[in-house]
């Protein structure tokens with residue numbers, strides 16, 4: 001496992017907004033798939049949740065990001081595309097690129113797989129809770145805090161899923177200062193992949209509109225992410241994720 005150290009000198013810059021997107025046809029295809037995956041319970045899930053189906057798209061995503069010109073791609077809110085679909089695609093792009101920068105070139109598939117499915121467990125949380133602007137009740141908080149484990153339960157029959165993918169999913173809300181969930185792990189107890197995913201997850205979330213708040217500009221989002229380095233988020237993970245969205 002490569003040493004997880006921070007080396008980058010960061011500069012928030014115009015490169016962020018100049019990003020060229022992935023091919024539109026592929027973006028539509030993967031968002032269509034994720035829309036089916038993250039459809040509300042009660043409406044029929046149009047996408048079949050199988051390892052093979054997800055892994056085909058992850059391989060394609062990793063190939064495009066790795067063997068094309070590595071460029072960030074940021075999806076913005078769209079009608080009829082659930083927040084979780086946009087969020088998981090953005091998080092996957094950031095995590096894959098950050099993983100490449102961190103030296104995990106042979107494990108980008110695991111990061112991409114974890115990123116695309118990491119919030120499946122949020123679908124058991126009622127939509128009004130997920131979108132609530134008010135503090136959550138203890139019971140609602142319990143539901144939210146269970147979502148990494150619920151995601152793993154959803155895929156328990158996937159015999160090919162890697163241990164790296166599982167641990168990234170399980171620990172993506174753990175925080176270095178012990179304030180995270182589900183286990184309240186601290187720095188050394190959190191896998192580097194989960195640290196990268198945690199930072200990618202935060203950056204993706206604040207770049208998208210939610211019913212209770214507006215998205216941040218790219219510059220403000222990067223400043224917010226960097227402000228969390230050492231205060232919950234791993235500084236090196238923040239560093240790599242920040243660099244993942246800057247063009248060189």
Ligand SMILES: [Fe+2]
Nearest residue numbers: 118119172173
């Ligand atoms: Fe999550």
